[in-house]
Amino acid sequence: MRPFTYERAEDAKSAVKRHAEVPGARFLAGGTNLLDLMKLEIERPAHLIDVGRLPLAEIAETPEGGLRIGAMASNSKVAGDARVRQRYPALSQAIVSGASGQLRNKASTGGNLLQRTRCPYFYDTTMPCNKREPGAGCAALEGLNREHAILGGSHACIAVHPSDMAVALVALDAEVETLTPSGDARRFPLMELHRLPGESPHIETHLTPGELITAVVVPPPPKGPQVYRKVRDRASYATALSSIAYAGGRIALGGVAHKPWRAADAEAALAGGATPAEAMEVEMAQATSAGENGFKIALTARLGAAVIGQAQEKAR
Numbered sequence: 109m110r111p112f113t114y115e116r117a118e119d120a121k122s123a124v125k126r127h128a129e130v131p132g133a134r135f136l137a138g139g140t141n142l143l144d145l146m147k148l149e150i151e152r153p154a155h156l157i158d159v160g161r162l163p164l165a166e167i168a169e170t171p172e173g174g175l176r177i178g179a180m181a182s183n184s185k186v187a188g189d190a191r192v193r194q195r196y197p198a199l200s201q202a203i204v205s206g207a208s209g210q211l212r213n214k215a216s217t218g219g220n221l222l223q224r225t226r227c228p229y230f231y232d233t234t235m236p237c238n239k240r241e242p243g244a245g246c247a248a249l250e251g252l253n254r255e256h257a258i259l260g261g262s263h264a265c266i267a268v269h270p271s272d273m274a275v276a277l278v279a280l281d282a283e284v285e286t287l288t289p290s291g292d293a294r295r296f297p298l299m300e301l302h303r304l305p306g307e308s309p310h311i312e313t314h315l316t317p318g319e320l321i322t323a324v325v326v327p328p329p330p331k332g333p334q335v336y337r338k339v340r341d342r343a344s345y346a347t348a349l350s351s352i353a354y355a356g357g358r359i360a361l362g363g364v365a366h367k368p369w370r371a372a373d374a375e376a377a378l379a380g381g382a383t384p385a386e387a388m389e390v391e392m393a394q395a396t397s398a399g400e401n402g403f404k405i406a407l408t409a410r411l412g413a414a415v416i417g418q419a420q421e422k423a424r
């Protein structure tokens with residue numbers, strides 16, 4: 109690990125201000141992703157601004173009937189909150205399907221959304237990776253790509269985003285609140301937080317450098333059933349090969365793209381009277397295989413059809 113300096117932020121405004129002042133600064137929340145990457149020298153911040161104890165851990169009712177989840181609320185706290193469990197079961201289910209109990213106790217809401225890919229070539233510093241080192245190439249395209257993207261990939265990167273929570277939040281139409289480097293607050297759909305890789309997979313979000321996530325706002329729960337289902341290589345402690353969040357007719361897919369994937373084509377097909385299997389077929393028409401990951405196309409189609417069918421059955 110490279111040497112770095114450290115400070116603990118007192119409030120969100122000063123955290124953002126310090127980030128703008130100190131070259132090479134990064135926010136540190138639970139540290140469960142950033143510190144691992146620092147040990148491998150994949151991330152090399154010169155200065156850490158610890159935001160983990162900022163007073164942003166509250167889960168509060170919004171005037172509209174939704175919930176505002178502070179960026180520092182731990183994954184365990186959010187998954188276990190009685191209001192979340194009752195009104196947003198897909199979110200609880202998604203969170204508890206990820207990582208381990210100990211990790212979830214430490215992992216924050218903001219950090220979970222901004223965790224980096226688990227692509228093995230991103231972690232292996234002896235192999236080319238455009239995400240780790242822009243312009244280096246992508247070893248996954250011709251290599252071991254069983255876990256990689258089937259939707260929205262590019263010739264520069266086919267890594268997937270590993271967050272389960274983000275997939276449920278996209279299906280729930282959540283928004284993100286931030287504080288920008290100039291000190292202004294902004295709010296935008298969570299669906300617009302992450303980017304597809306294109307030519308610059310190292311730029312993973314639409315946040316400006318030094319922009320702090322302060323909260324996630326979930327609107328009132330949609331009518332109808334909610335489901336999160338995840339297919340993985342082991343029964344626990346593994347990221348998704350494919351996952352789906354279904355919430356009142358909205359569908360998001362995980363483990364299949366560089367970002368949580370809103371299945372808009374499947375939603376439109378369902379609205380037009382398609383069966384769940386037909387709707388997923390429409391969505392998967394745009395999927396591509398890089399080789400080993402081809403099985404994910406059929407897997408995601410079947411998983412989606414099963415979950416949508418189950419939800420429709422429950423709604424009757």
Ligand SMILES: Cc1cc2nc3c(=O)[nH]c(=O)nc-3n(C[C@H](O)[C@H](O)[C@H](O)COP(=O)(O)OP(=O)(O)OC[C@H]3O[C@@H](n4cnc5c(N)ncnc54)[C@H](O)[C@@H]3O)c2cc1C
Nearest residue numbers: 137138139140141142206207215216218219220271272321
């Ligand atoms: C073995 C293992 C298995 C895992 N399995 C899963 C899984 O199956 N599913 C899953 O979803 N996750 C999984 N995870 C990931 C885990 O959920 C994340 O490591 C965790 O959520 C990151 O949160 P954190 O608070 O520790 O973030 P940190 O490590 O502190 O930060 C992560 C990144 O976010 C930035 N950041 C943090 N907070 C903010 C903020 N408020 N504003 C702006 N930037 C911020 C940091 O600068 C850093 O770049 C796994 C992790 C491990 C180690």
